[in-house]
Amino acid sequence: MTTLASRTLVLFTLAGLITAAPMAEAGQPQAKVKKFTLVSVQFGDTKMWLPSTIVVNRGDKVKLSLKNEIPGEKSEHGFALPGYGITEIVRHGDLKTVEFVADKPGVFDYFCQLHPAHIGGQLVVEPVK
């Protein structure tokens, strides 16, 4: 087999693996991976997590990337989502990632556990129809 032919075969094999992956979850046809980047920002004196609402379906695998863009050498902010047992500290310049399966429908608050005035948001987990 020529090098080109073997490379082509490898590519098709990889493509087959990639397209076959979602079929492995055939038992949960609506479950998807939902990725969000949540950023802590400051406007004037107000600090907040954005976006302030994220919506997923029950059963989705949720991947959150947490960033703290509030300036300051010692800038540390929290990210708590107690409904899913999550509590993190995010330093300026760090990237934290959090993963969980949204197995409970409902509306769950997220906020900075370090600063009560720091505005958080809500995770909405829609029941599967």
Ligand SMILES: [Cu+2]
């Ligand atoms: Cu904070």
